[in-house]
Amino acid sequence: MKSVLFVCTGNICRSPTADGVFRQMVAAAGLAGRVRVDSAGTHGYHIGDPPDPRTVRAAATRGYDLSPLQARKLMAADFDRFDLLLAMDRGHLDIMRRMAPSGGTAELALFTAWAPAPFTNRDVPDPYYGGDAGFTEVLDMVEAGARALLRRVVD
Template identity: 50%
Template sequence: MTYRVCFVCTGNICRSPMAESLFRARIEEAGLDDRVEVDSAGTGGWHEGDGADPRTVAVLEENGYGSDHVARQFQSSWFSRLDLVIALDSGHLKALRRLAPTPEDAAKVRLLRSYDPAADGDLDVPDPYYGGMDGFEECLEMVEAASLGLLAAVREKVEGRAA
């Protein structure tokens, strides 16, 4: 049975495609790509059908990650097929939990940086859209820092299902 993870930010062109690409690489490195599906979406549909922001693509490619992406909007009906919904900031967390059809679905929503043991206080990944390249690089650093903890949590769920 496939374990499904979806990363969600505002427009699905900066943070969530970055997290999706990076985490897909982590899943492949861990040999879990046959059991884990990684996806992303936005809370809004402003950029639906667009590719990732060129700055996101540049930062991903500079760091050896893939960047094939088409933006789309998260739908509440997706909760039934998802195991984990990863919000990139507290605004997304609240919006996604409001969209959740059931309390069980709302419990599937977690903040990405909650998986980073070094993150203290503010667990938001700041939106780099209105800034320069340094914001995109900082975003990637935060996603990378949380990815190992998230991978450990997903591995535990996947291997627990197989037992």
């Protein structure tokens, strides 16, 4: 089984969006039993909380259900439990690299590393302090990145 962990700051906006979108794409591709999907935050600000209500609303407008998700903090064990840890921005990637235990088996990368232009290798912006347009932009980037990631995971 392949496994993917999406990582942002508090695990209430960007990474749960990626989790929900990718999880649905995996299921639609008939791979639900073959690809494990989860998300976490680099910080424990919101442990046990659901995704931000604005995130949930934005995702719902495109048919994604984020209601089962709860925030959790990235743990050292995640670096062996998952094949691929994907940071939503470069700051998260730096934190993950510092946290990674020596001999960890997970590949660490920026979420948009395989996304098509214009999203390739770009940070997914944090919509938390902005308006609704920021959540829509995150969805646009996540959908494009998740489609590219699905092709990578399937190959």
